[in-house]
Amino acid sequence: MSTMTTEPRGPARALLLNGAARRVAARLCDVLLVLVVLAGADRADSELDLVVGGLMALCLLLRRRRPGAVLAAVLALGAAQFALHGLSDTQPTTVPAPYDVAVLFAMMSVVHHSRAAWMPYAAGVTVLTASALGATGVPGTGMEPFLHSWQDLTLLWGMTIAVWLLAYSLQARRLYAESQAARARQAERERAHLVRIATAEERAEIARELHDVVAHSLAVMTLQADGAGYVLRTSPDAAAAALKVIAATGRDAIDDMHRIVRVLRHGDGGGPDTAPRRKAVTLGEIHTAVARARAAGLSVDLSIETGEERLTAAEQVTAFRIVQESLTNVLRHAGTGAKADVRLWEERDVLLVTVVDDGGGRLSHDGDARVARRRGNGLVGMRERAELAGGGLEAGPRLGPGWRVCARIPRRMDDDAGERNDPGGRG
Secondary structure, eight states, X not given: OOXXXXXXXXXXXXXXXXXXXXXXXXXXXHHHHHHHHHHHHHTSSXXXXXXXXXXXXXXXXXXXXXXXXXXXXXXXXXXXXXXXXXXXXXXXXXXXXXXGHHHHHHHHHHHHHOOSTTHHHHHHHHHHHHHHHHHHOBTTTTBOOSOOXXXXXXXXXXXXXXXXXXXXXXXXXXXXXXXXXXXXXXXXXXXXXXXXXXXXHHHHHHHHHHHHHHHXXXXXXXXHHHXXXXXXXXXXXXXXXXXXXHHHHHHHHHHHHHHHHHHHHHOSXXXXXXXXXXXXXXXXXXXXXXXXXXXXXXXXXXXXXXXXXXXXXXXXXXXXXXXXXXXXXXXXXXXXXXXXXXXXXXXXXXXXXXXXXXGGGOBGGGOHHHHHHHSSHHHHXXXXXXXXXXXXXXXXXXXXXXXXXXXXXXXXXXXXXXXXXXXXXXX
């Protein structure tokens, strides 16, 4: 099985590429803003304007990482510019100056990049308040207003609000893009997880199918071969009969293996010309499994107190595989001299399947190793089949010699005849 990678594809990959392009454009935008502020400082009247404007431009370089701190620093530099202009007779700074556009750039950065919900509104109110102070001055400090009319203040406020709204729309677009990228990455992770789950379920199903086909057939063939070798000299007819059973069992196993391989190659959902359907398995197959077990030397009593028309194809497959695997375990662990009782009946819309053997007269507790051997892939497969059908399975040594397997398979309450008679049951 190849290892799944979680590298985003499709829409997620496109979003990531757009994000890389946006980062390059953002760096170019930062450089452009710095150049605009520096050009405004260079056009001012004094060298001190160049210093104040240059510091504002340098602050803007950090506007994406520390937008709030950058706005505070730019406003502080603007206050210093305003104070130097109003308190000094020589007026070493220009008010207003072209580089004051850095205040709007800093406010825009707060609105666009801040994570706190209150910061965009606080930034807008702060800049509007600073503009109002420019129209009224600061009483008691000697700082004169630099806006000469309320029309100028209205124009400045309108510009500030327009920039704020533009930044807010950009923030909404950025958050939307981030949410879409996060959803795309989550979808990729969920898709990869579902693929892993489906792969694990498919591997478990293949393991159950192969085990059911191979283990049962090999157990019958091995016992028949041992018996044929034992009576080869004394009873050639019995040996010949055993060899016929071996050949027939082997041919059936090969057919089942070929059918499984074709299903794996072509899938299960194509048409009749592209995807072979699996062998139909019904309760009648239980008689075949019991006959093979008897031919291998096992004494089996069979009782089926339900009909095929009352069970779905999946329920019949589950019951058959549990009986088949249980008989295989009896042959392997209890031997050909054992006796087994197989019973299927319904009780309160639940199909009950029990297989009880006498262990060939050997107590289970004298062989904890024997009990451990029985807890192999066969029991795991039977339990998985019962749980997939919505039921459960109990298996273990009974009181005295022998072993007991009991499966509960809930019957489906719908009477869909098409489904119950579906010949494509898995087998």
